[in-house]
Amino acid sequence: MEHITLPSGQSTEAWTFGSVPGPTLEAELGQVLEVVLNNRDVGAGVTLHWHGYDVPNAMDGVAAATQDAVLPGQSMTYRFTAAQAGTYWYHTHQDSAEGVRKGLFGTLVVHDPSAVRADTDIVAAGHDLSGLGMLGSSDRSSVYSASPGSSVRVRLINTDSLPQRYLVEGAAFKVAAVDGTEVNQPAEVSGKLLRIAAGGRNDVAFTMPATPVTIRVDSAADAVVVVAPPGSPMAAPAKAPPGCLHHHRCP
Known part of the structure; x- marks a missing residue:
């Protein structure tokens, strides 16, 4: 949790993965992504759900379904192969209505190395x-x-x-x-x-x-x-x- 000030000068309390949005994750098809989630102080708990992305069930980040929520002081490592190219995003799936709104999200882009990239x-x-x-x-x-x-x-x-x-x-x-x-x-x-x-x-x-x-x-x-x-x-x-x-x- 932190108090952040936006470029307009407006400020608010946010729950973040270090920034809003969280770190931009980028990979190429076939690469292995490994992301370590550390929960410092979000009392409700946190997970990482890969929105629209096919991952092994244990890596899907749905609290009380595929994993337990990561509570303060705990951590979890997510590891999966990038098998889909395209634009995706990730977010907490524990109390997601509040957690995402407060800033617990980020972007995921997977490139196809055989495709022409934009300049x-x-x-x-x-x-x-x-x-x-x-x-x-x-x-x-x-x-x-x-x-x-x-x-x-x-x-x-x-x-x-x-x-x-x-x-x-x-x-x-x-x-x-x-x-x-x-x-x-x-x-x-x-x-x-x-x-x-x-x-x-x-x-x-x-x-x-x-x-x-x-x-x-x-x-x-x-x-x-x-x-x-x-x-x-x-x-x-x-x-x-x-x-x-x-x-x-x-x-």
Whole structure:
């Protein structure tokens, strides 16, 4: 447990795996992941559940079903082979309604070494941290650099318990993957909202234009991910244009 202050200056009590989100886990197909969970002070107990990922039953992290909750002062080692490529996430499955909302979650990305990687690969989890809306690790702007003409992939993860809508502004894009599975020949779209189910993931891919691209989510009006060409001013507005997300009237 800790008291954290977000980039906006707002602060809240959080339960964390060291940060919000927790450590980004990344692997390639066939590699073995080994993660040690130490519970320092979460009295209700903690587990690690690999959301949407196939793991041996004993590694699935469901308290009172596949394991006992890890209580304060205890630890558990999770070990499994990365057998699925794609975008996933992990979270506590002990009192998860409260634990996830307070920050006990993180992201998991497994790459297929035979597939072509995007030049810029970004993971952005939308999250409601006890009423404070975040996209990635910030409740304000997170800025990434990408050269015009290069390929960009943004892995959007909805960690909330309700569906959320995401908006990509500034570039036509393709939904390259849904819930970890690649989409076969996705069509290019522009100005369309993405409705991502609770716990769901959409990977969006686009060719970087000469101007910034901004990604927003319904649940966090002030939080944006900005992908901008090197040296360009990061002039994204703090909030979406009035009515944009709610009425689909987007540029």
